[in-house]
Amino acid sequence: MKYFGLIWHNIWRKKIRTSLTILSILVAFLLFALLSALGYAFKYGEESADAERLIVIDKVSLINLLPIAYQNQIASIAGVHSATHATWFGGYYQDPKNQFGQFPVDPHEYFAMYPEFKMPEEQFDAWVKNRTGAVVGKDIADAFGWQVGDRIPIQSTIWTAKSGEKTWEFDIEGIFANEEPRGNTSMLLFHYDYFDEARAFGQGLVGWYIVRVDAGADPVQVQNAIDAEFENSRNQTESAPEAQFAAAFAKQYGNIALIVSLVLGAVFFTLLLVSGNTMSQSVRERISELAVLKTLGFSDRAVLGIVLSESVLIMLMGGLLGVGIGVIAVRGVAASAGAFLPGFHFSPTAMAMSLLLMVGAGVVAGIFPALNAMRLSIIDALARA
Amino acid sequence: MAEVLARLEGVSRTYQKGKEKVEVLHNLDLQIPTGDFVAIMGPSGSGKTTLLNLLGGLDRPTSGTIHVGGAELTAMSNSQLSHWRSTNIGFIFQFYNLLPVLTAQKNVELPLLLTSFSSKERAERAAIALDIVGLADRARHYPRELSGGQEQRVAIARAIVSDPSLLLCDEPTGDLDRETADEILKLMQILNREHGKTIVMVTHDAQAAQYANRTLHCDKGTLEAREAA
Known part of the structure; x- marks a missing residue:
C-alpha cells in the first residue's frame, strides 16, 4: 500500500x-x-434441475407425442415414486414476440412433482374447480400485468380447438411463485382434461413425462427400466435426468x-x-x-x-x-x-x-x-x- | 585523523566492448575520510562515473574490494546492495532525475517508502529536507513547474532525506548556469560542513571543484591527488 x-x-x-x-x-x-x-x-x-426427477420423451424426437396410457405403466415400475405429464402448447399473448411456456397439466400431480411452486390454497382450489382456469407464474404475470380474475387469450401456434379457433381463452385463478432462488415462473399452466377434450387432434397424447424417483433408488436403473418397458412399443422412449434434458433442450438453439x-x-x-x-x-x-x-x-x-x-x-x-x-x-x-x-x-x-x-x-x-x-x-x- | 568512511583496495573495472576488453579503472586504491568533500575531475571516459558507481554499489569491480561505512560492498548480493543504498547513500545526478508525475514533496519522500516510517512521518521528514534546501514553499510543485536550480535542490533534498552518510554527485551543476551552479555548490558545502555529510563529486568544472576540500584527478584508470585551489 x-x-x-x-x-x-x-x-x-x-x-x-x-x-x-x-x-x-x-x-x-x-x-x-x-x-x-x-x-x-x-x-x-440445468442449474435448477432436480436430481430425483427424470424426463421421458419419445426416442425419435421431442416433437413426437407419447400415449397418456404410458403414465400408469411408468408409475408401476420399481423405483418410480410418481409420474405426471406435460405438453408444449406453443402459444403467445397478443403478439408473436410474447412467447413463453404454456403447458396443459394435471394440477394435483404437477404441483406435487414441483413442490417448489407455491401459491395460496384457495387459488389452487379455484383453479381445480374451473376447467378453463389457469395459473400463471409471478414473472409472467408481472410482465403482462395479469391479475387473478383476468380472462386472457392465448394464440397457439400448434393446437387448434375443435371449434377451429387457434385462440384459447383462460381465466387466471392463481399466481404461483418459485421458492428456489431465481426460480423460473415464466409459464402458464392449465387443465390437460380441458385441453384434451377441446383440441381438434392428438387426443390421448402428451408431450413428455416427468418422473420422480423413489428416495434411495438409482435414477440410472430407473431410466433404463422405463426405456426397457417401451422398447417394443410403437413409441419407444428415451429417459434422462432433468438436468440432461434441460441441457439437450438448450442445445436446440446451438x-x-x-x-x-x-x-x-x-x-x-x-x-x-x-x-x-x-x-x-x-x-x-x-x-x-x-x-x-x-x-x-x-x-x-x-x-x-x-x-x-x-x-x-x-x-x-x-x-x-x-x-x-x-x-x-x-x-x-x-x-x-x-x-x-x-x-x-x-x-x-x-x-x-x-x-x-x-x-x-x-x-x-x-x-x-x-x-x-x-x-x-x-x-x-x-x-x- | 578522521575515520575512513570509504576504502577501495586494488580496484579494477574492465568492460567488454565487442571482442575487446576495456580497462576503465586499474588497480585503484583510495580512502575517503568521514566528513570529506572530494571532487573528482578528469576527461570523458577516464573512469570518474565508474568510480562513483562502484562507491554507490551500482556496479561491481572486476577485482579488488570496496568498503563503505564498515560494509564490504563486493561481498553483498544485489538485494543487499539495494537495501544498503537506501540507507547509506544519497545520489545527485546531472539531470536531476526527478519523477515528473510526483510533486517535489512526493519526490523527496521516495527513499522513505523503503523505510518503516508512517505517511505522516515521511511527509514531516520530506518537509524538513525541503526546508534545508530552501524550497519549503515549492513542496506541492511538479518538476515541470520548477527551474533547473530548483529541480536540483529537490534532488538534493531527496538525497539527504534518509540521512545517508555519503552523498555521491555526478556532475551536479553540469546542466546549470554559473550563478545557479554556485548556489548549489554552496548548499553542498553547507551539507558537508554543517550537516557532516561526506561528499564525492564528479565534475568537469574546475570552479565547481574549488568548493571541495580536495580534488582527485582521474586519468586512464588511475587517480592522482591535487590540492584544492
Whole structure:
C-alpha cells in the first residue's frame, strides 16, 4: 500500500492513453457480463434441475407425442415414486414476440412433482374447480400485468380447438411463485382434461413425462427400466435426468456456451494485446525513472511489483466499471424481459470469474514489461538517459 | 585523523566492448575520510562515473574490494546492495532525475517508502529536507513547474532525506548556469560542513571543484591527488 501513490500517479502519466485502455477493458468486461448472463440463462434449466426427477420423451424426437396410457405403466415400475405429464402448447399473448411456456397439466400431480411452486390454497382450489382456469407464474404475470380474475387469450401456434379457433381463452385463478432462488415462473399452466377434450387432434397424447424417483433408488436403473418397458412399443422412449434434458433442450438453439466462449476468447485476446502494448510503452518511456528508483534502493522485486500492480490496477478499474455497467444492464434486461429469458442473471460465479480474469489479464499483460523493468541495468539505463 | 568512511583496495573495472576488453579503472586504491568533500575531475571516459558507481554499489569491480561505512560492498548480493543504498547513500545526478508525475514533496519522500516510517512521518521528514534546501514553499510543485536550480535542490533534498552518510554527485551543476551552479555548490558545502555529510563529486568544472576540500584527478584508470585551489 505504501507504493499506491506512486503506482497511481504512474498510471495517469498519459491520461488519454490510460483512459482509452480502460475504456477498451470496460467494453470487454461489459460484454463478459452480458454474455455470461446469456450463457447462464441457457444453462438455467440445468442449474435448477432436480436430481430425483427424470424426463421421458419419445426416442425419435421431442416433437413426437407419447400415449397418456404410458403414465400408469411408468408409475408401476420399481423405483418410480410418481409420474405426471406435460405438453408444449406453443402459444403467445397478443403478439408473436410474447412467447413463453404454456403447458396443459394435471394440477394435483404437477404441483406435487414441483413442490417448489407455491401459491395460496384457495387459488389452487379455484383453479381445480374451473376447467378453463389457469395459473400463471409471478414473472409472467408481472410482465403482462395479469391479475387473478383476468380472462386472457392465448394464440397457439400448434393446437387448434375443435371449434377451429387457434385462440384459447383462460381465466387466471392463481399466481404461483418459485421458492428456489431465481426460480423460473415464466409459464402458464392449465387443465390437460380441458385441453384434451377441446383440441381438434392428438387426443390421448402428451408431450413428455416427468418422473420422480423413489428416495434411495438409482435414477440410472430407473431410466433404463422405463426405456426397457417401451422398447417394443410403437413409441419407444428415451429417459434422462432433468438436468440432461434441460441441457439437450438448450442445445436446440446451438452450443451457446461454445459461442460465448469463442466471442469472449477473441475479445480478451485483443484486450491482452492492447493492455500489453500500453504497459510496454509505459515502461519504455520511463526507463531512466525506473533506474532512479533502483538507484534509490528499490529492489528488483519491488520494481517488478510496481509495474505489475499498475497493469493489474488498470485492468481492475476498467473491469469493475465494465462489470458494474454490465450488472446494471443485465438487471434492466431481466426486469423488462426476464419473463421471456428466465435465468438471465449475472451469477456470483460469473462475478468471481470476472475478478479472476481481471487479475489474470493484468498479470499477463504486465508480466513481460515488469520483467524487463526488473532486469534493467541501472548503469545502462542511466547512461541512456 | 578522521575515520575512513570509504576504502577501495586494488580496484579494477574492465568492460567488454565487442571482442575487446576495456580497462576503465586499474588497480585503484583510495580512502575517503568521514566528513570529506572530494571532487573528482578528469576527461570523458577516464573512469570518474565508474568510480562513483562502484562507491554507490551500482556496479561491481572486476577485482579488488570496496568498503563503505564498515560494509564490504563486493561481498553483498544485489538485494543487499539495494537495501544498503537506501540507507547509506544519497545520489545527485546531472539531470536531476526527478519523477515528473510526483510533486517535489512526493519526490523527496521516495527513499522513505523503503523505510518503516508512517505517511505522516515521511511527509514531516520530506518537509524538513525541503526546508534545508530552501524550497519549503515549492513542496506541492511538479518538476515541470520548477527551474533547473530548483529541480536540483529537490534532488538534493531527496538525497539527504534518509540521512545517508555519503552523498555521491555526478556532475551536479553540469546542466546549470554559473550563478545557479554556485548556489548549489554552496548548499553542498553547507551539507558537508554543517550537516557532516561526506561528499564525492564528479565534475568537469574546475570552479565547481574549488568548493571541495580536495580534488582527485582521474586519468586512464588511475587517480592522482591535487590540492584544492
